[in-house]
Amino acid sequence: MKQMTYAEAIRDGMRVEMHKDPNVYLQGEDVAQFGGCFGVTAGLYDEFGPTRVMNTPISEAVIVGSAVGAALAGLRPIAEIMFVDFMGCCMDELFNQAAKLRYMNGGKCKVPIVVRTPCGAGMGAAAQHSQCVESWFTHIPGVKTVMPSTPADAKGLMIAAIRDDNPVMYIEHKQLLPVPGDVPEGEYVVPLGKADIKRDGSDITIVAWSWMIQKALAAAEELAAKGINVEILDPRTLVPFDKDALLKSVAKTGKLLIVHEEVKTSGFGGEIAALVCEEGFDYLDAPIKRVTAPDTPIPFAPILEGAFIPSAEKIIKAVESMF
Amino acid sequence: MKQMTYAEAIRDGMRVEMHKDPNVYLQGEDVAQFGGCFGVTAGLYDEFGPTRVMNTPISEAVIVGSAVGAALAGLRPIAEIMFVDFMGCCMDELFNQAAKLRYMNGGKCKVPIVVRTPCGAGMGAAAQHSQCVESWFTHIPGVKTVMPSTPADAKGLMIAAIRDDNPVMYIEHKQLLPVPGDVPEGEYVVPLGKADIKRDGSDITIVAWSWMIQKALAAAEELAAKGINVEILDPRTLVPFDKDALLKSVAKTGKLLIVHEEVKTSGFGGEIAALVCEEGFDYLDAPIKRVTAPDTPIPFAPILEGAFIPSAEKIIKAVESMF
Amino acid sequence: MDLKKEQLLDMYKKMVTIRAFESKAVELFAAGQIPGFVHLYLGEEAIATGVCASLETKDYIASTHRGHGHLIAKGGDTKIMMAELFGRATGYCKGKGGSMHIADVNLGILGANGIVGAGMPLATGAAFACKYKKTDAVAVAFFGDGASDRATFHESLNLASTWKLPIVFLCENNGWAISNSQENHQNITDISDRASGYGIPGVSVDGNDVVAVYEAAGAAIDRARKGDGPTLVECKSWRWRGHFEGDPGAYKDPKDQADWLLKDPIPRLEKNLLKLKYATQAELDTIKAAADAEIEAAVKFAQASPQPDPSELLTDVYAD
Amino acid sequence: MDLKKEQLLDMYKKMVTIRAFESKAVELFAAGQIPGFVHLYLGEEAIATGVCASLETKDYIASTHRGHGHLIAKGGDTKIMMAELFGRATGYCKGKGGSMHIADVNLGILGANGIVGAGMPLATGAAFACKYKKTDAVAVAFFGDGASDRATFHESLNLASTWKLPIVFLCENNGWAISNSQENHQNITDISDRASGYGIPGVSVDGNDVVAVYEAAGAAIDRARKGDGPTLVECKSWRWRGHFEGDPGAYKDPKDQADWLLKDPIPRLEKNLLKLKYATQAELDTIKAAADAEIEAAVKFAQASPQPDPSELLTDVYAD
Numbered sequence A, B: 001m002k003q004m005t006y007a008e009a010i011r012d013g014m015r016v017e018m019h020k021d022p023n024v025y026l027q028g029e030d031v032a033q034f035g036g037c038f039g040v041t042a043g044l045y046d047e048f049g050p051t052r053v054m055n056t057p058i059s060e061a062v063i064v065g066s067a068v069g070a071a072l073a074g075l076r077p078i079a080e081i082m083f084v085d086f087m088g089c090c091m092d093e094l095f096n097q098a099a100k101l102r103y104m105n106g107g108k109c110k111v112p113i114v115v116r117t118p119c120g121a122g123m124g125a126a127a128q129h130s131q132c133v134e135s136w137f138t139h140i141p142g143v144k145t146v147m148p149s150t151p152a153d154a155k156g157l158m159i160a161a162i163r164d165d166n167p168v169m170y171i172e173h174k175q176l177l178p179v180p181g182d183v184p185e186g187e188y189v190v191p192l193g194k195a196d197i198k199r200d201g202s203d204i205t206i207v208a209w210s211w212m213i214q215k216a217l218a219a220a221e222e223l224a225a226k227g228i229n230v231e232i233l234d235p236r237t238l239v240p241f242d243k244d245a246l247l248k249s250v251a252k253t254g255k256l257l258i259v260h261e262e263v264k265t266s267g268f269g270g271e272i273a274a275l276v277c278e279e280g281f282d283y284l285d286a287p288i289k290r291v292t293a294p295d296t297p298i299p300f301a302p303i304l305e306g307a308f309i310p311s312a313e314k315i316i317k318a319v320e321s322m323f
Numbered sequence C, D: 001m002d003l004k005k006e007q008l009l010d011m012y013k014k015m016v017t018i019r020a021f022e023s024k025a026v027e028l029f030a031a032g033q034i035p036g037f038v039h040l041y042l043g044e045e046a047i048a049t050g051v052c053a054s055l056e057t058k059d060y061i062a063s064t065h066r067g068h069g070h071l072i073a074k075g076g077d078t079k080i081m082m083a084e085l086f087g088r089a090t091g092y093c094k095g096k097g098g099s100m101h102i103a104d105v106n107l108g109i110l111g112a113n114g115i116v117g118a119g120m121p122l123a124t125g126a127a128f129a130c131k132y133k134k135t136d137a138v139a140v141a142f143f144g145d146g147a148s149d150r151a152t153f154h155e156s157l158n159l160a161s162t163w164k165l166p167i168v169f170l171c172e173n174n175g176w177a178i179s180n181s182q183e184n185h186q187n188i189t190d191i192s193d194r195a196s197g198y199g200i201p202g203v204s205v206d207g208n209d210v211v212a213v214y215e216a217a218g219a220a221i222d223r224a225r226k227g228d229g230p231t232l233v234e235c236k237s238w239r240w241r242g243h244f245e246g247d248p249g250a251y252k253d254p255k256d257q258a259d260w261l262l263k264d265p266i267p268r269l270e271k272n273l274l275k276l277k278y279a280t281q282a283e284l285d286t287i288k289a290a291a292d293a294e295i296e297a298a299v300k301f302a303q304a305s306p307q308p309d310p311s312e313l314l315t316d317v318y319a320d
């Protein structure tokens, strides 16, 4: 175990795989000497050189599209999109190319790419640099979606994502990048599709991911003081989704609160609610609820942005309303 | 009333508004003399001339982006994207521009554009020309999403969409284009956000939209013969969503089946299920279920495509399983 | 021109095979035997043929919605192709792709593509892989005049030039983007004029002259293989049919259409072969007859092939 | 050069106002008074000023993430601007936009934009509206060297040229796209070389010479206004600061940085004004002092302005 930040853990995952597999390379805007807009790739250029860590022009479509082509030709690209908000500039390359080429070719090819991209609000970056849109990617069969909440998960899921033979959206949260934690050294793998109980509890299940795990944990501490024992389930990957773990938890607690930073309408919380309705309806002794961002763009002013982001207080209130 | 097809009704809605408001114009690939890939705009070029009906290059980003700019400058553009599958090529223009400019500018501007685009499977057009992805658009605050299922709705919603001061995704179903129906003449408006009961019933509510209304109606006929009286609710617009109408119907029937042609995971059905859980849980006397396309790209071979599309048979089976 | 007899005859064979395949597709579509959208390469046979004559199996191509010709020119098997058009289990894509997605990944084909312009980034990436792995393979991205207006054209040429990738951007300017003629979708005549904006060479050639295509594309491919970076090659031709089968192409001026039919690339090559005495008319007729027979056999194969099993709907979504 | 005294002095005033605004923003950001991302226009003042000198209120501009200079040059009020940077209710966007989205729609500004290259389609559409409505207004799209590699550049120039729209594509080539220097993101020196790929004129000028900018942009704006279609104008300059405040810009060669600082557009214009005897040094100092005072007042206004009411979170999503 080593203490490192979430950002360092992501980098460590990439390093491990780049050392192991010469076909792994990294491309994106300012990822080379500059180390990426948030410093996640700092040092990789020095370690692996200019042929494996490359700055691209501001051309998101070809950043992702060329990664797909390189993957078809045998490489394992990691493509960084500087903010997940920019995925609209390369959605076709993910949606109609990366995700479908295998199927359209009758299973005769594979597209092992990782698209790394940061999400999330909290830094005054306003409407076009603060969003969460993970549910979009979960709506694309052929793509996997990874959203780590801790440094250890960040590393283990990065290695799993790189080794996976499918296109993987690996979404890092900007607020988590400086957060430290214990991280296993070397080839530490967290399999895609396995949820993790971030807090054991018996009274209610909160499912949350990415930054919202921290909000949920904070809420759970306060709720514990009030006698409500919260279980926090972190799916870690939304596709594949660990339905069994969720149903098991809900079977135990009888209550489900979904927390996500995406705007409410058609966020991934809807999918989770529907899944539990379909397969765990009888476990429920209260209506499923959601705590999410409201259906608005993200405002700049800190006071408004603060009101946008789901808070521990809102989680506490929602939990209390379910008892 | 006049008998016309869904395609003609869409065109009639555009015609009425183009006659009434000189600021309304139409741009897209092959929409002029050719009349659009599916003939929906046939005749408009002859009627309104080359300054109001314009062919564009194959440049989806600027088709939508320039519509946004023209709207900011006082026009009311209708932009056609030849297949909804191509929205990945102009997602940023919808998502970060059209949807957010008003909010980012503190409410000081508006973006009255309509993006018309056909969706749906059933013509052997394979993975990149057959999709439904409406839930994506519903996840973008600032955008409205319209999905008519009948000729009358198609016309009335088109007029409402053009008159609306917000960006509207107007999604036509390819299979519905030749379907005839009675359509009111002149300025017939169907307000955005008002659901329609397409079939009265008492035993179960099916919520469906677009082509799936036809599948649901067919299923309902057979189920009636078996003694199950189905109510079919067509929200007609997904954003704004007529929650009250849905809750009222579910309160009456106690059961909800959601039917959509989108792939299952993170389709709009999830959002509906979550809404009903949150606000109509006590009405439910059975788990909410979904009949949707599976989580796969769309295959070419008719036998596979047929298995992909939600069918009346699958709806019947799902309904029966809920009694 | 340093084309050997066998090379030229091989090109002839490819061109007549494409012609036979596409002509048969016209019939089969009209007869309702091929579902979906079918975009035919009739009249443009010299382009794919002239280009692929300089490519090996290890080289990559990105194809388009109008992809049958590319696949045949790169070495595709017409039986397996026809089966794919029919949506049969024996097709290249097990019936999951159809005409618009027909490809043989084992021949280095990065997919036919239903998204106009989407092949250019893929080919750029494959070219990057060639450079990265230090193989001397190259990539060729086929795309149309219409596609030259898309986002992906710009981003791909810029990246490929900046990174000096072994790639050729091969524009098939057939005068039309569906119903939109070139002058209605861009304000230039020679699409190769766009090359200078990326600091790469651009060249325009008669796309109905297979030898001219061979030479221009061959020089560009050589350049790429030697590590000198990308070239934009424009081949000017004409789409004989409507955009897809079912489109009568009423927007075309009949005179233009007639003029272009006279520029048919196949008789043109025939004349050349006869003049060079590389073949007699009888030999050419034999080659043609063989192509026709091959396509007849392909149709039989397709018709006799099984439908995919319905369970195939759910497979091939993810690799495990 | 047919610039009158008042015009040139007005440009001087604009440039020193931008300089004063941006210099103050450096301080305020460092002091933690401005949240979020701030991209400054220091060193590039001559571009927006020279361009907007030929524009009227009815004309449109599309701005960028580096947009303060554009807004001041187009006539923006520095008090309302500063309030927006502070996220206050009195700001141009009621505090909802911040530096990256600062704009006054009533001045014909189609938004500052956090998406690189996103302004070009918007300006293309606004130019279309001008033509459609037969006003003689025009649109100018500002964008950077980095943005010239984006999808939207290509699609916008192609459409604007094909439709002969009244628009100027105004490239601010400041040598950098964040840490990526021009030669690392494109294989050309003059971005104006891209114009020929669209059949439009392209011109490159010294972006630190406000008169040169005025003349080149003015000619392009005239051309657009007369109905002769788009022009691509490249103004070569240098980004004095890091990409955003907080970036030390360590990737820049100190010698290049020093050289460019010597090319400061403001003393250059001063010299010109003095030589032409349009002003004395004392008069210029007065203008500068007035600009400084204006910005001080703007800061006071911003600091005294109320925060937005939290209920504002939910308003302005939809127009009713």
Ligand SMILES: Cc1ncc(C[n+]2csc(CCOP(=O)(O)OP(=O)(O)O)c2C)c(N)n1
Pocket (backbone or CB within 6 Å): B029, B058, B060, B082, B086, B089, C039, C065, C066, C114, C115, C116, C117, C143, C144, C145, C146, C147, C148, C172, C174, C176, C177, C178, C239, C243
């Ligand atoms: C992104 C995208 N936009 C539009 C279409 C619809 N479409 C298919 S082919 C075509 C015309 C293509 O023209 P060109 O690139 O010249 O190729 P050609 O058909 O002439 O071979 C269009 C508009 C598409 N498939 N993808």
Ligand SMILES: Cc1ncc(C[n+]2csc(CCOP(=O)(O)OP(=O)(O)O)c2C)c(N)n1
Pocket (backbone or CB within 6 Å): A029, A058, A060, A082, A086, A089, D039, D065, D066, D114, D115, D116, D117, D143, D144, D145, D146, D147, D148, D172, D174, D176, D177, D178, D239, D243
């Ligand atoms: C589509 C998109 N990609 C990337 C970014 C991140 N980004 C913001 S500014 C910038 C550099 C822009 O360079 P340039 O266009 O030259 O403008 P400059 O900052 O030099 O004024 C980048 C990469 C973005 N905002 N939008």
Ligand SMILES: [Mg+2]
Pocket (backbone or CB within 6 Å): C144, C145, C146, C172, C173, C174, C175, C176, C177, C178
């Ligand atoms: Mg063409």
Ligand SMILES: [Mg+2]
Pocket (backbone or CB within 6 Å): D144, D145, D146, D172, D173, D174, D175, D176, D177, D178
């Ligand atoms: Mg720059």
